[in-house]
Amino acid sequence: MDDQNKNLILATALSFLVILVWFFLFPPEQQSPEATEPETTISETSTATSPPQVQGEETRTSPDGQLADAVEDAPRIAIDTPALEGSISLLGGRIDQLSLKRYQETLDPDSPDVDLLNPVGTDHAYYALFGWSPGGSLDFEDVPGANTEWQLAEGETLTPESPVTLTWDNGNGVIFRRQVSIDDNYMFTIAQSVENTSDEPIRLAPYGTVARHGEPDTVNFFILHEGVVRMSDGELEEIDYDDMPDFEVVQREGARAEVIDVTANGWIGFTDKYWMTTLIPAPGSAFVSVAKYVEGSNIYQTEARQPTMEVAPGATVDTTMQLFAGAKEWETIRYYQNDEGIVGFVDSIDWGWFFFLTKPIFAVLHWLNSVIGNMGWSIIVLTLLIKAILFPLAYKSYVSMAKMKELQPEMEKLKEKAGDDRQKLQQGMMALYRDNKVNPAAGCLPILMQIPIFFSLYKVIFVTIELRHAPWIGWIRDLSAPDPTSILNLFGLLPFAPPDPTSFLAILSLGVLPILLGISMWLQQKLNPAPADATQAMIFAWMPWVFMFMLGQFASGLVLYWIANNTITFSQQYLIMRSQGYKPDVFGNIRKGFRRSKG
Incomplete structure (x- = not known):
């Protein structure tokens, strides 16, 4: 081999050596979570995809400490499956307490299970909630949101064999029902219905939200993505937490946001190294995919907003959305993709640039x-x-x-x-x-x-x-x-x-x-x-x-x-x-x- 080829190989080897030494001696700085709790709750904004547009505004509620007390005092429904353990708060119907039975924090036999979701008032609050955005003659008080006090109508404990049903009557002739079911792994199904017993037609749009209070602790290594992950009509997008405060301010959101209209198939959520919480509208349906950062509150959100629905007097309409909350097991996620029709779901695992090899x-x-x-x-x-x-x-x-x-x-x-x-x-x-x-x-x-x-x-x-x-x-x-x-x-x-x-x-x-x-x-x-x-x-x-x-x-x-x-x-x-x-x-x-x- 001539000297030129030797020098090329030597330069390549030394460059690789320098890069490895640099990242070993000077790893990316670990980001610490925010020390203060946010002062307001998450945004309840939800914009419909079909005209005329249903547009809400950020719901300002009590200070976060009062909200935390309300969440703590609210009745709860236990969740018990082979893979998950936790509870649903009847305040807002929040899925906000979840641990993974199959995974422990450390190798110690007495190590606790990994916690995935946590209610408001705990460190790094992280939860999912579902609601309706009002349109036409309706106002926010007429639709269920983050602070709605739901009633348990059917079921006692959420298991794969026994779903639970919540109800709420707005007092103006509209009755909302929400059935929550779950499989043996990590997939929740949220089936909602609206019954209009009034004399006037109503218009409203369903949405799902996953919210994180403060930037979470991350591995913060350059080869791993942690943050927002979403699929929009076959296009995968990954957004880091530190990029979200740089979003442009969207007036209709009242926050910094990046909005995508999805025409047929998609999902959006937050991914950690091993865990993920993802909103999944019904395959083949249109929705608005929103990644949002709420300034002042220091809250990171992902939202899936479904099209506006019109409910005639005496009629009932239904809608369904799924929530994946659990471990990114390849076999499980591949099943949801291949057998349940969730397009591109395997790509929620960070395969990297060499995905064709990994x-x-x-x-x-x-x-x-x-x-x-x-x-x-x-x-x-x-x-x-x-x-x-x-x-x-x-x-x-x-x-x-x-x-x-x-x-x-x-x-x-x-x-x-x-x-x-x-x-x-x-x-x-x-x-x-x-x-x-x-x-x-x-x-x-x-x-x-x-x-x-x-x-x-x-x-x-x-x-x-x-x-x-x-x-x-x-x-x-x-x-x-x-x-x-x-x-x-x-x-x-x-x-x-x-x-x-x-x-x-x-x-x-x-x-x-x-x-x-x-x-x-x-x-x-x-x-x-x-x-x-x-x-x-x-x-x-x-x-x-x-x-x-x-x-x-x-x-x-x-x-x-x-x-x-x-x-x-x-x-x-x-x-x-x-x-x-x-x-x-x-x-x-x-x-x-x-x-x-x-x-």
Whole structure:
């Protein structure tokens, strides 16, 4: 390989190294939540999609402390399913208390379940509510909203087998009913009806809202999206929390908002790393999708507003909307997409720019885990499959490296003859490659193919909930977390804890897997001819140990993949080089054997 190609590879490797070091030593700053509680409740604005437009205005209620007391004192309906536990407040019919039974905060057996939704008055209030926006002769007092006191008409506890029904009579001849049902997983169905017993037609528009008080705690890592996620007629949009206060002020909203008219299929909500709360109008129906930030209140909202409905005297109209509130399990979300018709719902998982790789990689990993029953071994088998797919390129690469090693003496002679004449040297080397049927670029192809695969697998391990708290063997109880052992306390033999992962000393706290990674990289590197330039040779010699320290705090699943990849690559390269007439040893001495390849 000529000096120009060597310099290109070296520059690429060093750039990658600098980026990793920068993000490890200087991670994005964690945003702290707002310390003060908002003074007003969420906006009840809801704009209909069909003319004439039904337009509301922000409902100003009591200060948030009084509202919190009202929410706390209101009667509640228990929620109890195989996946969820919580309650619905009869004040506004809010779904505002929800925990996930299948997921705990930590690996501690006594760790509490993960809380998803919280009522007003608690830290980081987060809830969903549904209501109607008035039109025509109706006013806000004539329709149910955030502070409506609903009555329980049917049911006692919301379970998959027993829905609950709420009612409210506005006292002017209009009766509202709301039936809430839920499946075995995370999908609520909100079926609402309006019965007009008055002598005049009425017009109104249903809506659903998900609200978060204050900016939530986030992972705040550049490869992960947390914030608004929505699908609008096949187009996915992701909005970060810190971008929402920069929305333009929309007069009809009374807040900063971004509004999209959806003609057929869509959904909108908030996504965290592993959890999501999403409003889903009936597939095939039009609605208005709103992402909103209410200044002063410091409230983030997503809204789905359905078209205006006209109810004749003596008539009843119905409408339905769904609410997903739970874990972003791939199999569950894919079921809702493929079997329930929620278009593009799988894309609510943050697959990233390399989605064309991350999606199939995860699908294969998920299938392997269903067969093997262990994510760690599944990662190793997945590595074997990837290496098998790339083997034709790897074979050409290692054969090319062996042939180029054989041509090294002749290349040195060319350099002596050419002297400072770079053009003459290049022409001579091209002729040498051509006469011996050597492609100098062949050695770079596996590296170029491996980079997007590596990043895709990193993405899969980092964002998918299936890797969260997934054990492998022994001390590796969570493949989404760094190796918990540390060389500083002799891997647990000494009676003191390793440094906190957030401290600078954590970079020295190497676990078993990072050390094995460094050794595997060193062994693999020893099979490759050292660069002719002394500086380049020194840099490449140090790279395994630099990467060992840098990746020490990466997810164990990713480090495991890299160890498996290096081990398989070493084995392939060793065997292929021997087949070409060379007998490499682990110390990097490549001795020509008794036979020499003439191909």
